[in-house]
Amino acid sequence: MEWLSPARYAAELATETARFAEAASASPADRVVPTCPEWTVRDLVTHVGTGHRYASLIIKTDQMQPYELIAAPQDQVSWPSWLAEGARELNATVEERGFHTQVWTWQPKHLIAGFWLRRMVHDLVVHRFDAAGDGELAPDLAADGVADLLGSFEMFDRLAGDGETLQFIAPDADRAWHVTRAKEGIEWREARAPADVALTAPARELVLILNRRLPSPPVEGDQAVWEAWREGSRF
Structure with missing residues (x-):
């Protein structure tokens, strides 16, 4: 992107x-x-x-x-x-x-x-x-923050996996990111594709959820894959 x-x-x-x-x-x-x-x-x-x-x-x-x-x-x-x-x-x-x-x-x-x-x-x-504890955030800036954060997560060895996939979607920014937990670490691209678990939220909420600043809403798919991601993405 x-x-x-x-x-x-x-x-x-x-x-x-x-x-x-x-x-x-x-x-x-x-x-x-x-x-x-x-x-x-x-x-x-x-x-x-x-x-x-x-x-x-x-x-x-x-x-x-x-x-x-x-x-x-x-x-x-x-x-x-x-x-x-x-x-x-x-x-x-x-x-x-x-x-x-x-x-x-x-x-x-x-x-x-x-x-x-x-x-x-x-x-x-x-x-x-x-x-x-609150505050507005432009959707395009928030979406850029998601991409920046995923770039940081590339450096997290603990997010390596066995091919589990996650989809993050920000409808208000018309953006989506597909993540694979490969053995060498995460691989991600801006795309919509089938995934084990999907999280959809406005861009502002999405970047704060991924930064562990907001509680996670219900996700679609494998809850265990999402919980493992949440645990592995702690700073």
Whole structure:
């Protein structure tokens, strides 16, 4: 499938950062985040702000870097400006290097600077939901998030299988993805095809379900195949 445009990702990074910052700043800093209970809101802000700066560093140096958390400011009032600074740095770095310039990434199919911008946008979408518990999301952006997530799942050895198949359908975006759990890992393509189990939902709900942020609705087909996928796709 085709990605969104570089300009769209840049705009969404700025927009989603502002939305996330607003939601996080309105919550008590030490509140436990229900959708990722190992983190407080402050931890969530630290994760997002660190991610943008880490991605910028990798793009600038074109090599893997040690991941070290950069603590969010103690003063919660400073969170929006600190988060915005990280987002601006990432956008500026991608623009300077070039979206399609080859850089190191952990996904060998996408060794370009734009990979990091796209990944951070979709990471933000999920964490904005963590912070706010709700929020709108354009169907095309949500559908792109499904594809991005499946690309991440390619790296999960525990999702290897014996040929089990899954179909994910987002009618509002007119998109569908067919996944096979092969012995070497998952293989997926954008298509409608027979599958052992199928999950149909609006694109926004689908990407949040696959990110384990919303409970799963009833699926069509083999429930055991779906439950095995849910268990194997934990981050």
